[in-house]
Amino acid sequence: MNSADTTDSRARPWWARLAFVCATAAVVVPVLAAGLFGAVALLIIGTGGVVVAVAALYTFVTRFGILRWIALGVAVLAPIVVVVSFVRANLLWAVLVSGALALVTVGAARIALRGSGVDSAMPEFSVAPPQRPFLIMNPRSGGGKVAKFDLVRKAEELGAQVALLDGPEEIDVTALAQRAVADGADLLGVAGGDGTQALVAAVAVEHDLPFLVISAGTRNHFAMDLGLDRADPTRSLDALRDGVELRVDLGTVNGRPFVNNASFGVYAEIVRSPEYRDDKTATVLALLPDLLNGDSGPKLVARIDDITVAGPQAILVSNNPYGSNDLAGLSRRLRLDRGVLGAVTLSVTSTREAVGLLRRTRLRGLSQGTAIELIVDADAPEIPAGVDGESLLLDTPVRCAIQPAALRVRVPRTRPGVRPAPAAFDWARLWQTAGSGS
Template sequence: MQIGKAGRTPAAPPDLRRRAAAALALGALLAALLVVIVHILQNPGRVLLALALVVIAVVAGWTALVNRGWRRIAAAAAGVLALAGIVVLLIGSVVEVAVLIGLVILSTVSARVALGRDLAPVRKGARSVGPSRHGVLLMNPWSGGGKVKHFALEDEALRRGIRPVVLHHGDDLRALAEQAVADGADVIGMAGGDGSQALVADVARQHDVGFVCVPAGTRNHFALDLGLDREDVVAALDAYDTAVEWRVDLAMLGERVFVNNASLGVYATVVQSDAYRDAKLATTAQLLPELLGPNAQRFDLRFTGPDGADTRSADIVLVSNGVYRLDRLAGFGTRERLDAGVLGIVSMTVDRARDVPGLIAAEATGRIADFRGYNEWTVPEFVVRSGDELVNVGVDGEALALPPPLVFRTLPGALRVRTPLHAPGASPAAVAAPGVWGATTALTRVLAGRPAGRPAPTGA
């Protein structure tokens, strides 16, 4: 398979099927815009009132979250009434709403077909590699609700000539990974969650052997950003056969490697709760009044901001292995690249008296970067200081309490990752066009018979 220096097969001119899909996507988008324009012209007062009710519902919902007692009850009631009002306003145009939703779905699906992988970023140094000679797969049988057993991964590994190592209670995962390399493994993999992926990836990094990520955890964010199909767990084992190998970054907090992100402040405190894993929404609603309510105390998190000035407080700090594309804080988004050699930093400070409604509005509309307390930048190293004896940190979803200062740094190109030839090959952030205008431009290029295109980065 010819990969080429750009890290993927060069984009060919789109065929007739993709050009037809581009025409359909653009046509459906134009039709949806016409439906909206006609509805506004026919019902200007109703539209304005519905927008006002949306704002009321959003503000009321957040107010209910960060308060207790009668304030929470009153805000929740106001939110319910606002939502009911929105429904009443839409009753007269159910057909229009259904048509609009259908057109949007049609445009989105057609655009995905039309654009294919043209917008996916190139992978620096990607190359085709042959089958592993002594492949080993470590498995966490408890991860992801028992995916190892559900997908019969042990049998699948044996059938492919991969040596399976299933964890038992009391086993030391790092020691097992080290032993696998000592016994001659040239490729080691992990079937489990992101915390386990990070640990085995660190062993692969230290010995410079190939690494295979098998998405057998609950969320599998690392697998998603590697461009794997998280639903097809067994297919990930094909990376032990002829595969694509490329180097990705890892990140470190002190001497601990992580593959996704580390969070401090509100989110890190919430995940410390014993009830969080079983009841995430209920636990968050219970703790938010203490963390972001009118009487909440500031977190003691001190660091150097993007302007070089010292910041003495923040409510949320996210340090990520690579840069996340964040529309909302919920879920933390996805990363376009894992080989840029930087830490992504996001900080957010909320003024309790006036910022809460703006924050929930930005979150609800997917425009969190527009919130006035939001900052985003990249650095190779990041230090967080604090006067607290211990600082709560959520590292790849695991709750920790560590003494400051917390020193984060990137490890550029540290890990040799192998992915199957048939894998999707890009994360959602990588294949998403940058906004409606970017998508329209890319679709127009495909319609004209040219690749949608994304320029290769310098040095690729």
């Protein structure tokens, strides 16, 4: 253990003690300001406001006509009524102070428990630089990052051959990568969206070649989970001269590869609509009620290993699971080499179930876990799917699977996004940490 680790270890008990002090203060402040009964009233009013707002929003997205707009008005007014109630009772300051103390509690606890979570560092393997790297770049991806960061010139200076997807006609990316392999390429890489990344990654897997991710897409979810610098894609090119190799999994849906996720149900149906591109908001508001109420779209059935979920409104299948607090696949995956799919199904058929999601307990309509294989069936021969951000129509039943350690990803030795996984908030472990080092 080096001196920095030793210092950090000695400081953790103090961070844990700070967390307990702030947690206690967060409870005491409203009690002192309003009395015990007043503090309970604050809690009831605040919780009630959240419940009413969520119930109103659910009504807004599942109903048509005047009821929809009345519900929207209630959703807007509910938090305003709560704030006004606190102001009239001269207790808004107590709520704000208590909230700030709660935030400090969480921050201090995370520092105190740092290092006790699941190890998020994937094994790295030393490798020699490639001799004939072949890179495919989409100049339109990410709002023109290829030109903005002069990626073509910089890649060619490092010995790479670059092919641009800049023609008016649609280019078969898979065929382009296959020809590069036939011509002797010993590394394949992509500067573009996650969908293009997945297609070229499949070719790299087929020929057991290393694969380079250049973070020039719009969202760069795959690059983020690899720890790459999403603000400066030129740093991804460092892997061509000083890189290491990661062995990561690759997801497949009906044999088509995906690096991030595949979604089915409400989201896939909306994106599939021809009107979505021209007016996203109006399309969502027009389609959501029928989709959520089951009046349109195919009826889905998800078979997750040996578990069957009937009638989910949304299904998210990911290449390795997202964090436990991320149901929509918008955050990070801690690892990409666990050899499992992440599986989330959601079915909310009533206002009560919508409010119940606030508790994040295991509800009838919500499941989150992992699987080796996931089958999506439906009462239709084809269903829409969103695969790495691309809208597709897939034959049913749709089979989602995982290829463990299939992809050899070449990344820079130094990556800014590599950080330890946050530990689960555990009061018992926090108490033990606070009592140590005394």
